[in-house]
Amino acid sequence: MNKLKTDAAIQEVAASLFQKYGFEKTSMEEIAREAHKSKRSIYNYFRNKEELFMKLVSSEIDSIRTDLETLTEDDSQLFLPRLRQYLLLRVQLIAAAENLRVALRDRMFKDRGVRFRELNQVKNQFKLWERQFFKRVWSSGFSDELSDKVEKQASAFADMLQVTLNGLSYTFFIEDKYEQYKSSYEMLIDLIINSIFMRFSEQKLPEFDPIKSLN
Numbered sequence: 251m252n253k254l255k256t257d258a259a260i261q262e263v264a265a266s267l268f269q270k271y272g273f274e275k276t277s278m279e280e281i282a283r284e285a286h287k288s289k290r291s292i293y294n295y296f297r298n299k300e301e302l303f304m305k306l307v308s309s310e311i312d313s314i315r316t317d318l319e320t321l322t323e324d325d326s327q328l329f330l331p332r333l334r335q336y337l338l339l340r341v342q343l344i345a346a347a348e349n350l351r352v353a354l355r356d357r358m359f360k361d362r363g364v365r366f367r368e369l370n371q372v373k374n375q376f377k378l379w380e381r382q383f384f385k386r387v388w389s390s391g392f393s394d395e396l397s398d399k400v401e402k403q404a405s406a407f408a409d410m411l412q413v414t415l416n417g418l419s420y421t422f423f424i425e426d427k428y429e430q431y432k433s434s435y436e437m438l439i440d441l442i443i444n445s446i447f448m449r450f451s452e453q454k455l456p457e458f459d460p461i462k463s464l465n
Contacts, residue, residue, distance in 0.1 A: 257295050260285050264302050269348045273303055273356050303349070304369045310347040311372050315379065317343055322383050329390040330443055330450075336383070337415075337439045344419065345428050354423045377412065384408035391450035411442075 263285040267276045278299050282289040296302040321336055344350060353369075385404040392400045418435065422428035 256287075260287070260292060260295055261302070261306060265306050265349055268303060268306070268352050273299075273352060278302075303353075306349040307353050308369055308372045310350045311376055314340075314343045314347060314350075315376050318380075329387045330447060333384075333387045333446075334439055334443050337442075338436065340415070341418075341422060341428065341435065344423060351423045354419065355426075381408045381412060384411050388446070391446070 260281065264276070264281045267280055267284060276299065278292055279289055281299075281302070282292045285292070296305070318336060318340060321339060322332060324332065327335075385408045388404040388407040389400055418431075421431065422435075
């Protein structure tokens, strides 16, 4: 087995164990045993358990961002339907990112800021990118989108939407209630989109098509 295949095999085994037992209860010895490798050989690929877990979670975050970027850059749609699809896809992708959900559930990560600095950087880069997209959505509904007033409104909209999503992430993925509240979340998205739609409609922009915006 070549190096790339061995690396992938180790990650696959580690991901399965992290998902089953959590980060704290999974050891490098267990990973080596399940991967049919010596513990020493595992350390040739990853310095420690933290680095291995960080690799898995970072890869999932990068994958989520790639999928969401494809959606946000689809100029064939106006911003409101794009935002609706984004908010739906976002939670679906996180729900499928099993190692990221392990990190969200593991409260020990709150005390590991230094050891997981690189992972925090990946998360922060995602938050900054996402915030810019939310600001673009808001600003798109105003003819004076570069004005200070619209900029402040866009920043407030982006901040509060991210706060809301972060709060929902706790309920969905730490308390493990995503399936329970999935339909309610979809209703919330429609309320948000309809509220923005009404706000944009007040602007009476010549290029703003109310019917197309909600389709």
